[in-house]
Amino acid sequence: MPETKIPYKIYLNENEIPTKWYNMRADMKNKPAPLLNPGTLKPMTAEDLAPVFCDELIAQELNDTDAYIDIPEEIQDFYKMYRPSPLIRAYFLEKALDTPAKIYYKFEGNNTSGSHKLNSAIAQAYYAKKQGLKGVTTETGAGQWGTALSMACSYFDLDCKVYMVKVSYEQKPFRREVMRTYGASVTPSPSETTQIGKKILAEHPGTTGSLGCAISEAVEVAVSTEGYRYVLGSVLNQVLLHQSVIGLEAKAALDKYGVKPDIIIGCAGGGSNLGGLISPFMGEKLRGEADYRIIAVEPASCPSFTRGKFAYDFCDTGMVCPLAKMYTLGSGFIPSANHAGGLRYHGMSSTLSQLYHDGYMEATSVEQTSVFEAAEKFARVEGILPAPESSHAIRVAIDEALKCKETGEEKTILFGLTGTGYFDMVAYEKYNDGVMTDYIPTDEDLEKGFAGLPKVDL
Ligand SMILES: *Cc1c(COP(=O)(O)O)cnc(C)c1O
Numbered sequence: 001m002p003e004t005k006i007p008y009k010i011y012l013n014e015n016e017i018p019t020k021w022y023n024m025r026a027d028m029k030n031k032p033a034p035l036l037n038p039g040t041l042k043p044m045t046a047e048d049l050a051p052v053f054c055d056e057l058i059a060q061e062l063n064d065t066d067a068y069i070d071i072p073e074e075i076q077d078f079y080k081m082y083r084p085s086p087l088i089r090a091y092f093l094e095k096a097l098d099t100p101a102k103i104y105y106k107f108e109g110n111n112t113s114g115s116h117k118l119n120s121a122i123a124q125a126y127y128a129k130k131q132g133l134k135g136v137t138t139e140t141g142a143g144q145w146g147t148a149l150s151m152a153c154s155y156f157d158l159d160c161k162v163y164m165v166k167v168s169y170e171q172k173p174f175r176r177e178v179m180r181t182y183g184a185s186v187t188p189s190p191s192e193t194t195q196i197g198k199k200i201l202a203e204h205p206g207t208t209g210s211l212g213c214a215i216s217e218a219v220e221v222a223v224s225t226e227g228y229r230y231v232l233g234s235v236l237n238q239v240l241l242h243q244s245v246i247g248l249e250a251k252a253a254l255d256k257y258g259v260k261p262d263i264i265i266g267c268a269g270g271g272s273n274l275g276g277l278i279s280p281f282m283g284e285k286l287r288g289e290a291d292y293r294i295i296a297v298e299p300a301s302c303p304s305f306t307r308g309k310f311a312y313d314f315c316d317t318g319m320v321c322p323l324a325k326m327y328t329l330g331s332g333f334i335p336s337a338n339h340a341g342g343l344r345y346h347g348m349s350s351t352l353s354q355l356y357h358d359g360y361m362e363a364t365s366v367e368q369t370s371v372f373e374a375a376e377k378f379a380r381v382e383g384i385l386p387a388p389e390s391s392h393a394i395r396v397a398i399d400e401a402l403k404c405k406e407t408g409e410e411k412t413i414l415f416g417l418t419g420t421g422y423f424d425m426v427a428y429e430k431y432n433d434g435v436m437t438d439y440i441p442t443d444e445d446l447e448k449g450f451a452g453l454p455k456v457d458l
Pocket residue numbers: 114115116117144145233234235267268269270271272273274342343387389390418419420
């Protein structure tokens with residue numbers, strides 16, 4: 001390891017875990033557009049949202065003004081079990097790339113759920129418990145969110161019903177068992193247990209499901225079961241708020257050594273880890289105190305930012321959820337089954353969508369074989385087996401570091417390593433066997449999704 005003052009891992013102390021979440025929206029001049037009631041097309045009020053979401057979470061969802069929100073002590077205590085998460089200087093990767101760039105990553109995979117999702121799951125379970133609810137329902141795609149939520153619910157003794165996208169349910173039996181071990185019930189979606197599930201199955205027999213279908217089912221069960229609410233692990237403002245702990249810790253660690261990143265990179269599915277990682281940096285950018293280049297990385301097979309439309313759309317396939325203004329491929333868009341790397345949601349956080357629309361951040365898309373190539377390179381030199389989702393960020397971090405090698409620039413790069421990939425070995429197997437392929441939707445494929453966008457004139 002080269003001689004330097006900066007250690008391989010920068011740990012914060014337990015008492016440096018944030019005690020407040022940071023709400024980027026407070027510093028945005030153009031606020032994200034409000035959620036709309038799908039019936040009236042009027043902005044959703046707290047009252048409209050109350051049958052679906054927990055009260056305190058609704059307040060957070062609609063709060064565009066308070067920059068800081070206290071993290072309740074019970075949540076701070078839980079965070080202490082696995083936070084602060086390490087900020088790692090990727091010395092070995094830098095060496096392998098022979099780059100003058102300085103690369104740092106914030107590693108969120110060091111908890112049993114294997115990803116950053118626990119940061120929001122524990123907050124959402126806490127508020128559900130505080131409201132005296134019996135349980136919560138949710139959907140899960142690759143399984144990380146369901147796992148995180150089942151851990152959080154077992155901690156607060158809440159019932160947890162998970163609708164798991166059928167293709168993942170079948171491909172990832174071990175994820176399913178982890179959830180059941182923490183006490184959750186797991187149903188493959190679409191299922192016969194809901195009206196919307198039956199309808200989707202009748203229209204698309206044999207479908208392997210999508211996140212949008214699973215959301216519709218979970219919402220239906222929440223609103224029709226006494227003492228239950230629905231919770232969501234990404235996309236929503238409240239989730240980005242909870243995930244701000246990632247960025248706040250990363251910034252505090254870098255500040256200890258006077259390091260300022262030039263480029264901040266994160267993978268983008270619904271936008272929660274990226275929104276959380278960039279929060280305090282974006283805050284400085286919005287307030288005109290500092291500038292950073294911020295890059296969202298998405299799969300070429302599900303390119304919401306780079307090829308989507310900025311429009312109001314349904315958040316779910318069943319069209320029961322509120323409309324959100326976001327970069328979207330259309331709620332009917334179902335990514336190719338060949339796509340292994342997660343990040344399959346058709347839309348994107350409305351906060352990040354607004355920031356992207358206003359030019360505060362960039363986006364790029366990458367193909368999955370190049371993502372796995374980056375994942376493998378990273379695993380071999382840095383030791384951590386990355387989640388395919390996280391590896392989208394690794395890909396672009398490596399590409400930016402290689403550009404520095406060409407130009408000789410010593411840029412500082414920070415990226416989010418959102419999780420580990422132990423449950424993704426079927427995808428790694430495909431890559432190792434050389435049978436992984438890339439799929440990029442044609443413009444015509446995308447037009448089909450856009451055709452289903454609701455007509456909203458505002
Ligand atoms: C869920 C997940 C993502 C993508 O979700 P975002 O809300 O966009 O952060 C990325 N990485 C991992 C490991 C995940 O579990």
